[in-house]
Amino acid sequence: MENGSLPMFWDFEFTFEVMPSLLGGLWVTVQLTLIGYLIALTLGLLIAIVRRVPILGSVVHFVMEFIRTTPLIIQVVFVFFLLPASLAIPLLGDVPITAFTVGVVVLGIHYAAYTAEVYRSGIEGVAKGQWEAARALSLPTSRTWGAIVLPQAIRKVIPALGNYLISMFKDTPLLFAIGVAELLTRAQRIGSESFRMMEAITLVGVLFLLVSIPSAIVIRRLEKRYVAV
Amino acid sequence: MSPSDTPENTTAPGGGNSGEAPAEGPLIVFDQVVKRFGDLTVLDHLDFSVAHGERVTLIGPSGSGKTTILRLLMTLEKVTEGHIWIDGEPFSHMPRGNGLVPAGETYLRMKRKRIGMVFQQFNLFPNMSVRKNIMEAPVHVLGVSKDEAAQKAEELLDLVGLGDKIDAHPTQLSGGQQQRVAIARALAMSPEILLLDEVTSALDPELVTGVLDVLREVAENTDITMLCVTHEMGFARDVSHRVLMFDQGRIAEEGHPDQIFGDPRQERTKSFLKSVLENGH
C-alpha cells in the first residue's frame, strides 16, 4: 500500500509515520482531561457549598449561570489574551503561563459550573431529617457537612459526575483555538504540512472514538452499580 | 359446547360445515391453547368456546390465566401453542398454503376490529380530551367522519352518564369517571366482542357501582358478546350466562351463574368463592 496513483486512497504509510505524534497529542488530551476534571470536581463542590451562603451564593450562582450559557471556546480565547505571558508569584518568581495551563484551568472552571449543579442537586436530595438529626446531636457544621451530608450527596451524584469526564474529554479539541498541542492541533499541523488532511482528521476521529466509546461503557457499568446500591 | 372434536386442518372446530349459517357456530373458540411465559405455564391446553351474544364471566385466583385469555383475544399476547378461532376463521393464526402460520400485523389489524377491551387501569390517553379519546379510533381506524364520530361520542357519554364531561381532561376525572369514559371509548368502535379486564379493581369502593351499572345497561340493551374477568360476584351473577372457574391454567368448573355461586361442585371453586367473600370483594 504505497502512496499510489490515487491520492484519495487512504495512505497507510503516512498513517504509521504520524501515529507517534498523534498518540503524543492524545496523551496531552488525556492530561488536559484529567487535570481539568480534578479542578472541576473540587471547585464545583466548593461552589455548591458556597451557594448556600445568602448573598454571596446568589452572586456565585449568577456567575456560574453566565459561564454555563456562554461558549467555552470564547472563554478560553479571552483568558488567553487577557493573561500576560508570565506571572510574578511570590516565592516562585516569574511563572510562565502556557496555553496548556490556560486551557486546563478554563476547562476546569467551565465544567465546575456544571458539576456545581450536580452537587447541589445531590445536597438538596439529602433528607431534611439528616440535617435535623445532626443538629439534635449538636454536631459542628464541619462534621455535619463532612460526615453526614456530603458522603450521602456525593454517592448519589457519582454517575452524573462520571458523564462529565467524557464530556470534557470530547471538549478538549476546542483548545486548538489557543494552540495547545493536543490531538486536533497536531493533526491539523501535520495535515496541512503534508497535504494529507483527510488521513490526519479522520485519525483524530478514530482515536477519539477508541477512547470515548470504551469509557462510556465503563461509566454505564459504574452507573448501574451505583444505582443498584 | 365441547370443542374436543377438533380437526387438525384450517376449518374451525365446532363450527360445522364452514360457509353455512356461521351465526349458529360458536363465535370464539380456544383450541388446545397453551401460553407460557418462560418456564411458567399460564394456560395449559385450554379448550373452550363462546357463543354469539353470550356473556361469560371468568373467575379464579390470581395467576390462574383469566386475564391472559383476554390479552390473547386482544392480541396483546401471542399463543405458545394451539389456535384461537373467531367466527370459524383463524384468529391467532392466518392461513398460508394449506396450513396456518402465526398471524401477521396486517391480518391482525383486519381481524381485531371486531374486538374491544376495557382495562383495569383505564388507559385513557392523557394527551387528549375526553371527546378526543372517544373519537380518535373511529375517525382514524374506521374512517368515520369527524361530525359523525363527535355525535356518537356525545351519545355514548350520555349513556355512561358523563355528557357534561366531554371537554374535560382525563386527569380531571375520578377513577370511576375515567373508567366510564374508557367503556364509551371501547363502545365507539362498535365491537362485537367486549373484553372487560377487572374493570373495577382499581377503583375506590364507592365508585364501583356506577361503573357496573353502565355495564349492566350495555349488557341489557345490546347483544355484544362479553368476556369479563371480575371479582364482583353479584355483577357476574346478574349479567353473565355462564361462569368459568379457572385454576392453574385450566377450567376447574363451568356452569350457570346460579349453579356456580349457589351450588359449586368443585372443592377449589368453593374455597375460592369463600376467600373472595371473606376479603370483601
Add this chain to the structure above:
Amino acid sequence: MEFLQAQLPRYLDGAWITIQLTLGGAILAFVLAMLFGIMGTARFWILRAITTVYVEVFRGIAALVVMFWFVFAIPDMSGYELDPMFAAILALGLNVGAYGAEVVRAALNAVPRAQVEATIALNLSWFQRMRLVVLPQAWAQMLPTFGNLIIELMKATAVVYLVGILDLTAVAREVRTGTGETIAAFGIAFVLYYLIAQVLIFGMRLLERRANARLGRTPPSGGGLMNLLRPPSVGTRVGVAK
C-alpha cells in the same frame, strides 16, 4: 460607550450569524433525533443497530473535529469544497442530533406499555399510534433535555470562527485586534451570548408549559409568564444534563 456605539453593528451581524447557525443546527438536529430516535425503538435489530452506530460515532467525536473533516478533509479527498456555513450546520446538527436521538429513544420507551396496549385494543396502526398517542406523550418528556441541548448547540456554534465564519466570537477577536481592548471586545460578545441563551431558555420553557398543559399537568405556581423566568422544579435549567 463610544466603543459600544461604534462596534455594535458588527456584533449584531455576528450575533445574527450565531443565531442562524443555532437555528439551522437545531432544525437538522431535531430531524435526525426524531428519525434515529424512533428507529432506536424499532423491532428490527438492524434499525436499532444503525441508530446505535450513529449515536456512538457522533456523540464520541466533537463537532469541531467533524467540522474540520468536512472543511479540510473533503476537499483533500474529492477536490470539492463545502460552503463553510453548510459544513458547520451539518457538523453541529449531526453532533447534537446524536444526543437528541438518545433523548427521543428514552422518552418513547418511557411511554407506559399500557398506553400502547390501549392503542392496540383500538386497532390503531403503528403510524397512528406514534402520531396520535406515543409522540405527543413523549414530547413533554423530551423538551427539558432538548432545552439543554439547544443551549449546548448555541455554545458549540462558537467554533465556526476557526473555519472563517464571521460569528460573534470572530467579531470579538477582530475587534480586539483592531482596538486592543480585550475586555470590552470580548465582554460585549459574552453579554450577547448570554442574552441569546436567555431567549432560548425562555422559549423552551414556554414550549414545555404548553406540552405539560396538553397532558393535563399545570404548573403548581400558576400561570404568569414571569414564572417562566424562574427555573422550574423540572424542566429546562441549564447544566443539569449534558
